[in-house]
Amino acid sequence: MAIGRDVYCDTRLILRKLEERFPDGALGASGSDQKAIERLLERWNIDGGVFARAATLIPPEMPALQDPKFAKDREDFSGRNWSKEAMQRVRPESLVHIRDAFELLESTLLADGREWILKTSGPSLADIEGA
Numbered sequence: 281m282a283i284g285r286d287v288y289c290d291t292r293l294i295l296r297k298l299e300e301r302f303p304d305g306a307l308g309a310s311g312s313d314q315k316a317i318e319r320l321l322e323r324w325n326i327d328g329g330v331f332a333r334a335a336t337l338i339p340p341e342m343p344a345l346q347d348p349k350f351a352k353d354r355e356d357f358s359g360r361n362w363s364k365e366a367m368q369r370v371r372p373e374s375l376v377h378i379r380d381a382f383e384l385l386e387s388t389l390l391a392d393g394r395e396w397i398l399k400t401s402g403p404s405l406a407d408i409e410g411a
Contacts, residue, residue: 281294281297281298283297283301292322292326295307295405295408299405307403307404307405307408308404308405309398309404309405309406314398314404314406317389317397317398317406318398318404318405318406318409321397321406321409321410322409324381324409325409325410328381329377330377330378330381332358333373333374333377333378333381334374334378335354335358336367336370336371336374337371337374337375337378338367340364340367340368345362345364345367351363385397385410389410397410
């Protein structure tokens with residue numbers, strides 16, 4: 281995303297900038313307890329490895345993964361091998377990790393049957409982070 285001369289590549293930074301620029305359509309939490317859940321989910325998703333594990337589940341036949349430049353870019357960014365063989369090798373462990381992640385959400389924050397994590401009328405940043 282570009283705003284003037286500033287270019288934003290990080291999804292989380294893009295979301296924050298959009299929240300700042302368009303507060304009437306903001307998806308971010310308003311209360312401190314809800315903001316805490318939102319930030320914890322963000323950290324869990326990135327630092328806890330959910331996002332990285334989900335990336336290893338991209339089907340190897342996807343066109344992007346057939347492009348050596350894309351694979352090299354992802355390898356340089358993540359520090360791990362993006363070859364078809366490497367992705368297939370970590371797939372079983374990644375599936376377990378992702379299933380555990382969804383089980384955690386379903387048995388805690390969503391256990392009471394709510395549709396959205398923060399009990400909002402529609403999706404919030406917490407839901408984006410949780411997914």
